[in-house]
Amino acid sequence: MISKKFLVFFTFIIISILNINYSYALEPDVFVQSTVNRASEALNNKYSKKEKIDKLKVIASEAVDINGIGFYTLGAYRKNISDDQIKQYNILFKKYFLKSFASRLAEYSNPEIEVVSKKKLNKNYTMVNSILVGTEQRPEVKIDWRIYTKNPKSPLIRDLIIEGLSLARTQKEEFASIIQSNDGDINALFETLKEFIK
Amino acid sequence: MKKLLITSLISFMLTSIVSADTDGENNLSKVDSKPVKDCFENINRATFKFNKSLDLAIFEPVAKLYRTLPSPVRVGTSNVLDNLSNLVTIPNNILQGDFKKAGENTVRLVVNTTVGVVGIFDMAESFGLTDYEKEDYGQTFGAMGVGEGCYLVLPILGPSTVRDTAGSLVNLLGGDAWYNVSVKNDTKHFDDTDYYSTRAGTGVDFRAKNIDSLENLEKNSMDFYASVRSLYLQDRQQKIANSNSVTETQNDSAWEEIEAQ
Secondary structure, eight states, X not given: OHHHHHHHHHHHHHHHHHHHHHXXXXXXXXXXXXXXXXXXXXXXXTSOHHHHHHHHHHXXXXXXXXXXXXXXXXXXXXXXXXXXXXXXXXXXXXXXXXXXXXHHHTTOOSOOEEEEEEEEOSSSEEEEEEEEXXXXXXXXXXXXXXXXXXXXXXXXXXXXXXXXXXXXXXXXXXXXXXXXXXXTOHHHHHHHHHHHHO | OHHHHHHHHHHXXXXXXXXXXTTOOOOGGGGGGSOOOOTTHHHHHHHHHHHHHHIXXXXXXHHHHHHTSOHHHHHXXXXXXXXXXXXXXXXXXHHTTOHHHHHHHHHHHHHHHHTTTTTTSOGGGGGTOOOOOOOOHHHXXXXXXXXXXXXXXXXXXEEEEHHHHHHHHHXXXXXXXXXXXXXXXXXXXXXXXXXXXXXXXXXXXXXXXXXXXXXXXXHTOSSHHHHHHHHHHXXXXXXXXXXXXXXXXXXXXXXXXXXXX
């Protein structure tokens, strides 16, 4: 009798935990749309350029997996660097990313982005497809978002693919080019990053 | 003689590409794991610098001036140039075995050239022919499995690859009907100026549409040359794949790799 009661109680606890997990999972498309809405608000013309940049930096810090992108961007070089170099790189990359990301986006005003679909690639990644609505000045642009969903409660952006062109891949090839031009010396990349974020 | 020279050059280039891609792989979804083949980087960088100066002195100011024209004029010009590009797109649709697209683009060309007044108005759109995708001989070579070969920066023309340059040369060998009637043969209706004006027009139209994005890219790049090279190569891979689904052209393995570390 006791064991039956215990079984019912145990089942109740398990179901409750599952429900809690389910209710807190954030769907990648909902996450993208809410991030985009936050960015659109930040790009409202009522703000100065500096205010826009500051707001965008906050959004990027919360919604983008900057460390993950930094790691991907290092490509094959990540396998040969020391822990100290990784620490130094993470700090530099974060500063570089936020500066570059915010100043790229700050040029736009009131962009209207509509999420249209999503495709789960595997447990770690979902691709969310969206459209930057066209205006008289520019045509409609397709933007796809690679969302890192390892923690479903807290999805993060890992790449933006604009009309089929991956920003993370472009970044990775740019970094590789800098390192290669300096005979494979990763310190040259660090120096270039320092120069950029000055 | 000229024909023979061009044929030999194309054959040489295609042979070089095949030798360069001895692994025989042309799996687009894995393509970003391969390093970029920039065999002539020093020359390419010098040409890139030259093109940038030329752009600063001529193309950018012209593109900015072009952007001040009323929107209907720019849209009309862009439509005429797109309509003309059907003359290269249609034979490439056929070579790639896409007969449905070849048929659609032929209807598009006829309708826009006649009812649309030499292509100024995109009347084919009202017939349901909305999505037009340009094709060229470089894409056809790619679709046939020819590797891109080394990356090249051509004077004035900009980024290319050995395969795409070979593809462009096919235009001069009779692959572009517009070139044939304006430059190659004396039809008395068109001459060289018509052909080269449309080529220059295409360049200015492209530059005008991308002024802001290129300016933004240059401002935020630490190595602008490498960024342009990456974007060009990705764009070509996307176009050769003819896929609207981005998941088919992106490589997941590099992303999965960082999970394992």
